[in-house]
Amino acid sequence: MKLSALFLSAALAVSVSAQAHDNDTLRLGIDPSYPPMDAKAPDGSVKGFDVDLGNEICRRIHAHCQWVELEFSGMIPALQARKIDAIMSSMAITEKREQQILFTSKLFQFKSRLVARQGAALGTTAAALAGKQIGVQSGTQFESFAQAHWAPAGVHVVAYKSQDEVFEDLINGRLDGALLGTVEADYGFLRTPAGKGFAFSGEPISMGDRGVGIGLRKDETALQAQMNGAIAAMLKDGTYAQIAHKYFDFDPYGN
Secondary structure (H helix, E strand, O other), X not given: OHHHHHHHHHHHHHHHHHHHHHOEEEEEEEOOOEOOOEEEOOOOOEEOHHHHHHHHHHHHOOEEEEEEEOOHHHHHHHHHOOOOOXXXXXXXXXXXXXXXXXXXXXXXXXXXXXEEEOOOOOXXXXXXXXXXXXXXXXXXXXXXXXXXXXXHHOOEEEEEOOHHHHHHHHHOOOOOEEEEEHHHHHHHHHOOHHXXXXXXXXXXXXXXOOOEEEEEOOOOXXXXXXXXXXXXXXXXXXXXXHHHHOOOOOOOOOO
């Protein structure tokens, strides 16, 4: 009887475990201030390219997406504190971040650009920007790049909690320029009424990253494998292209 009970208990445990796996809730961290990648819908829900990709990945790995709104600079601490299970907010894959967290395979890859008032003709070298006020979002690779390459030459790098705050001070004239991703700058600002009178300045800038991936805890290798499989399948069966076509007139995956 005891053995039968043990076998029954073990069988139930396996069944419950399999069921829990199929109905897992993945808490995905997002900063919805970066359209068209991450934004807020009128009803308060989150939307954007990251959100559509995340929901499709969750569907394919039989998980339920729960979107958790956070400031971008707090994403990695929240992940490590297990307040979220993954970062799905246009986080670039860099060597520095890989020391802290695990990344999936690439989701997309963009260059970065400097945005300024039309006619400002700002260069992108440290010498050309010396004495200028350049806004960046805190915790991003743009902040890291500007602090490492421009600040030592006298560029005033000003970090903000959200990208909206960067744009606000750019419009109000408190900043000479803003550094951010090309697509976010173009679709999320320059093509909007708020971006009237502004334009890209200087040449595209490479940050040395390997594109954007989903951030995971170091021990989540099984989840990483599942997500990588879903991403590969989406690229192969055309689902990725269908989602991208909703937002862009080019292939955002990059080379």
